[in-house]
Amino acid sequence: MLTCSSYDAMVYGSDAQSVQQSLTQALQTIEELAPDPQGLGNRRILISQYGLFENEQPGDTWRADAVLSTAENAGLYGAFFWNLNDNACKRNGHYAPVAHSQMLRSS
DSSP states (O other): OEEEEOHHHHHHOSSHHHHHHHHHHHHHHHHHHSOOTTOOGGGGEEEEEEOOOTTTSTTOTHHHHHHHHHHHHHTOSEEEESOSSOTTOEETTEEOOSSOHHHHHHO
């Protein structure tokens, strides 16, 4: 199994098409250069991370959609979301509390 991070494609892509083109190029490079002794083709490739900080790209779901549609069209085995919980999330310009005393008391 091989993994491919989609971070560069997501960050530098300015629209869905450029993200898809960049990721497709990365997948083609892997396909050309990585051995495939079991003949799995693209099923041996996983997207190891996709997603961006929601603070930096609020409501910007088209990037993740572009990665997932590219992965599906390429016949990849799967994709893993980079960050289930945004640990750098800000509320009103300040980082959201982590293990805040009020949170601990209400548990």
